[in-house]
Amino acid sequence: MTTVAETVDPPERNDLAPQRRLRIPVPSLVVLVGASGAGKSTFARRWFPDSSILSSDALRAELGRGEADQRVSRRAFEILHRDLAARLERRELTIVDATNIEPHARRALLARRPTPDRAGGEPTFEPIRAIAIVLDVAAAGVHARNAARPGRVVPADVVDRQLAALRQSATDEHLRAEGFDAIHRLIDPAAIDGVALAVTAGERLDVIHEPVLPAPLGQV
Numbered sequence: 001m002t003t004v005a006e007t008v009d010p011p012e013r014n015d016l017a018p019q020r021r022l023r024i025p026v027p028s029l030v031v032l033v034g035a036s037g038a039g040k041s042t043f044a045r046r047w048f049p050d051s052s053i054l055s056s057d058a059l060r061a062e063l064g065r066g067e068a069d070q071r072v073s074r075r076a077f078e079i080l081h082r083d084l085a086a087r088l089e090r091r092e093l094t095i096v097d098a099t100n101i102e103p104h105a106r107r108a109l110l111a112r113r114p115t116p117d118r119a120g121g122e123p124t125f126e127p128i129r130a131i132a133i134v135l136d137v138a139a140a141g142v143h144a145r146n147a148a149r150p151g152r153v154v155p156a157d158v159v160d161r162q163l164a165a166l167r168q169s170a171t172d173e174h175l176r177a178e179g180f181d182a183i184h185r186l187i188d189p190a191a192i193d194g195v196a197l198a199v200t201a202g203e204r205l206d207v208i209h210e211p212v213l214p215a216p217l218g219q220v
Contacts, residue, residue, distance in 0.1 A: 021195075021196045021197070021198050022133075022184055022195050022196070022197050022198070023197075023198045023199075023200050024093070024131065024197055024198065024199050024200065025129055025199075025200050026093045026199055026200065027088070027091040027092055027093055027094075027128050027129075028093055028094075028128060028129045028130070028131055029084075029088060029094055029096070029109065029110070029112075029113060029128055029129070029130045029131065030048075030093070030094065030095040030096070030131045030133060031096050031100050031106060031109055031110075031130065031131070031132050031133070031180075032044060032095065032096060032097050032098070032100065032133050032135065033099070033100045033101065033106070033132055033133065033134040033135065033166070033170050033175075034099065034100075034101075034134060034135030034136070034137070034142075034166065035099065035101070035135075035142050035146075035159050035162035035163050035166060036099060036142075036146055036154040036158070036159055036162060037142045037143065037144075037145040037146025037147075037149060037154065037159060038135040038137050038142050038145070039135055039137070039145060039192065040097055040098075040099075040135055041055065041057065041097055043133070043135065043192065044095050044097045047195075047197045048093075048095050052092070052093050052094060052095055053095045053097055054080050054083055054084055054087075054094060054095065054096050054097065055097040055098070056073070056076055056077060056080055056097070056098040057097070057098075057152075058097075059072075059076035059077075059079055059080060060072050060073060060076045063075055063076055063079075066151070066152065067151070067152050068152045068154075077098075080096070080098070081108065081109075081112060084096065084109065084112045085112040088112055088113050088114055088128055089114055091128065093199070096109055099162060100170075101162050101165045101166055101169070101170060102165065102169065103169050103170075103174060103178060106132075106175075106178055107178055107179075109130075110130050110178065110179050110180075113127065113128045113130065114128070129181040129182065130179060130180045130181055130182075131180065131181065131182045131183075131184070132170075132175045132180045132182070132183045132184070133184050133186065134166075134170060134175075134183065134184070134185045134186065135186050135192065136166065136167075136170075136185050136186065136187050137186070137187065137188065137189070137192075138188070139160070139163050141188075141189065142159060142163065143156060143159060146159055172185070
């Protein structure tokens with residue numbers, strides 16, 4: 001079966017260059033992966049409607065005293081997983097905006113996809129594809145963006161640990177083994193700013209998104 005990644009870029013690793021179109025099928029589960037300050041939230045808001053984004057930071061801010069309130073993280077992720085399962089049952093495009101550095105966190109998200117019922121040994125609906133968008137930006141850039149974020153700066157040592165975990169356990173090989181159908185790795189600001197997203201239904205191109213936010217990436 002041809003994967004989404006193959007329709008975008010046949011080589012094994014899909015490091016998106018400027019002006020590269022990235023196809024997102026509907027329905028699908030899009031998991032953003034990256035250290036704090038890599039630009040995940042800005043990327044999500046730039047390309048996707050707010051109604052399709054499930055953000056751990058936003059849930060912490062709603063439940064506690066701000067996006068950094070770790071006391072409410074457990075409850076925030078319980079709600080995120082509940083809402084994710086409900087959206088995927090309705091076969092809605094859903095973007096998960098969290099660090100998603102650890103394999104167990106990503107596997108838990110993929111497990112929320114509904115399992116196709118089988119009639120006569122054949123699935124009764126097309127499985128929802130899982131797409132990883134990895135913001136694998138150089139450490140200096142991540143630290144600079146993190147330091148410039150208004151209201152919430154993650155300690156530098158925490159960011160360093162996240163970056164180390166990203167390089168160790170979020171490789172293309174790891175992500176494929178976890179069950180992702182497509183992996184798109186954005187490795188520098190030029191590649192990130194140059195991406196053009198296309199939302200597709202089946203083989204028909206429905207929408208080519210214009211960015212919601214024209215501001216430079218990396219403020220969140």
